Amino acid sequence: MENKAFNDTSNTETITISRAEYDELLAAKAQASELAQQNNWLMERLKLNNKKLFGSSSEKTEQEDSDQLCLFNEAEAFADESAPEPEISDVKAHHRKKSESKDRLPEDLEIEIVEHKLSDDELACPQCGHELHVMGKEVVSEQLKIIPAKAILVQNVRYTYSCRNCENNDTSVPVIKAPVPNAVIKGGFATPEAVSYIMTQKYVLDVPLNRMENDFKRRDIHLSRQTMCNWIMKCSEDWLEPIFEKLHDELLHHDVVFADETTIQVLKEPEKKPQSKSYMWLYRTDKYAPHQVALYDYTSSRSAKNAQHFLKGFSGYLHCDGYQAYKTLPNDIVLVGCLAHVRRKFDEALNCLTDDQRKSSKAKVGMDYCNRIFEMERSFEELTPEGRLTKRQELVNTVLDEFLSWLNSFNPAKQSHLGRAVEYAQRQLPYVSNYLRDGRLEASNNRVEHLAKSFAVCRKNFLFSNTPRGATASAVTLSVIATAMENGRDPYKYLTYVFREAPNIDLNNEEAFSRLLPWNAPDNTRFAAN
Numbered sequence: 001m002e003n004k005a006f007n008d009t010s011n012t013e014t015i016t017i018s019r020a021e022y023d024e025l026l027a028a029k030a031q032a033s034e035l036a037q038q039n040n041w042l043m044e045r046l047k048l049n050n051k052k053l054f055g056s057s058s059e060k061t062e063q064e065d066s067d068q069l070c071l072f073n074e075a076e077a078f079a080d081e082s083a084p085e086p087e088i089s090d091v092k093a094h095h096r097k098k099s100e101s102k103d104r105l106p107e108d109l110e111i112e113i114v115e116h117k118l119s120d121d122e123l124a125c126p127q128c129g130h131e132l133h134v135m136g137k138e139v140v141s142e143q144l145k146i147i148p149a150k151a152i153l154v155q156n157v158r159y160t161y162s163c164r165n166c167e168n169n170d171t172s173v174p175v176i177k178a179p180v181p182n183a184v185i186k187g188g189f190a191t192p193e194a195v196s197y198i199m200t201q202k203y204v205l206d207v208p209l210n211r212m213e214n215d216f217k218r219r220d221i222h223l224s225r226q227t228m229c230n231w232i233m234k235c236s237e238d239w240l241e242p243i244f245e246k247l248h249d250e251l252l253h254h255d256v257v258f259a260d261e262t263t264i265q266v267l268k269e270p271e272k273k274p275q276s277k278s279y280m281w282l283y284r285t286d287k288y289a290p291h292q293v294a295l296y297d298y299t300s301s302r303s304a305k306n307a308q309h310f311l312k313g314f315s316g317y318l319h320c321d322g323y324q325a326y327k328t329l330p331n332d333i334v335l336v337g338c339l340a341h342v343r344r345k346f347d348e349a350l351n352c353l354t355d356d357q358r359k360s361s362k363a364k365v366g367m368d369y370c371n372r373i374f375e376m377e378r379s380f381e382e383l384t385p386e387g388r389l390t391k392r393q394e395l396v397n398t399v400l401d402e403f404l405s406w407l408n409s410f411n412p413a414k415q416s417h418l419g420r421a422v423e424y425a426q427r428q429l430p431y432v433s434n435y436l437r438d439g440r441l442e443a444s445n446n447r448v449e450h451l452a453k454s455f456a457v458c459r460k461n462f463l464f465s466n467t468p469r470g471a472t473a474s475a476v477t478l479s480v481i482a483t484a485m486e487n488g489r490d491p492y493k494y495l496t497y498v499f500r501e502a503p504n505i506d507l508n509n510e511e512a513f514s515r516l517l518p519w520n521a522p523d524n525t526r527f528a529a530n
Helices: 019-054 071-078 164-169 192-203 209-218 225-252 304-310 324-328 339-351 355-359 362-379 385-407 417-437 446-462 468-486 491-504 510-514
Strands: 003-006 013-016 088-091 094-097 160-162 175-177 256-264 278-285 294-299 316-319 333-336
Touching: 160 164, 192 209, 192 225, 192 468, 192 491, 209 225, 225 278, 225 294, 225 468, 225 491, 256 446, 278 304, 278 446, 278 468, 294 304, 294 446, 294 468, 304 324, 333 417, 339 362, 339 417, 355 362, 362 385, 362 417, 385 417, 446 468, 468 491
Parallel strands: 256 316, 316 333
Antiparallel strands: 003 013, 088 094, 160 175, 256 278, 278 294
């Protein structure tokens, strides 16, 4: 029964309803509230996805001018037709560009001289008809000439020697053959230079094997991608894996290690669909390590057992993100969280808002706390680890405490991006604060994420690995190349050195093998001086 009461002095209408109708109304209001939250969440996701698809990938608070331009507008962006051609100065018989120009040529660049002379018919004097003689010459201009890589067929000719005296006087004649170095692939026609070139093209310049195959064909060199793939895997297994194992041991003896993981697709993994994800784990040393090490480790899953197995025997500080697998590691490993990941969550929350909403948003407050800490860290960059530790304990510690107190002061909707950012920050800040313990530690995990981004570019070009064996070979090769580059070695020169030396030494000889490590390689494997 419904009763209505009216008050003549107001516009308020009081309606009496049954308990069942009241409960139904509350349920409807709760459902409407839930639908509104879901709608807000979906709208936030839509804005965020649109930003990821069409917006800048930068997480800077204010977009600054950047040299990171896309491939297709690079020429237009950097071209300046009014700028003069760079001048090249002659210094001690070497040619190099003047220091004020951005263009620079190496001092030991090979010089090709092209002489321009009069023909025999033009050597007659236009005035008297007698023959002209050379009275001088001048360098009119100097130009840069670039020659594409060329292929050479190397023939190993071995000489055989015998003794004439023994031939004339003895019944037996010794025959001595000149030694021939072992090939990088026994019975194959690959040279150290060829394998190094292919590996460098694939893993440094991110050129897939099918593109290399087509490029070789245009030069009338028919070298199949199957052959190139076989060369990579064979040389990786025979000569680079022992180096990888040594680098792994070196990594575990350091006190500070950075870790991250990213996906890789492997088509023919046992008991897995081709579309399923596999993982490439990344590890590297801190910037103060005497020997820099950067390693990739392929695994078929993201299980915590993979990190436990790879880091077995390690103790110290481990920089990582919020992935739960790292929390299963032994207690003698101190996890150091990443403030950049915390900041990224607030950045995503901000990108879900309009420009007017951002100014007064709590997400901006969270971003500001992170920015303050990163600004402090930039001011500490030139300090020693001890000096950084002192400054952090004086200044950063207070800001982190304020940040955590602010996070606990309000309770945003958990289904919103702000709520998720706050919840993530509350979980991770205790781990982030561990970087205050040692001046060698950093506020973010960006040091290893740079390796992940480099691998992502490589992965985008070759798309997938065919087999686990190929993925393992890629991980080993990437590790050796990345470590070589971190230690100032040119990857092509260093790999050529390894593939020339390794087949001709005893890899079980510790002294001989140690010469193959990047930091012990000869100086001629270094990058050209800048």
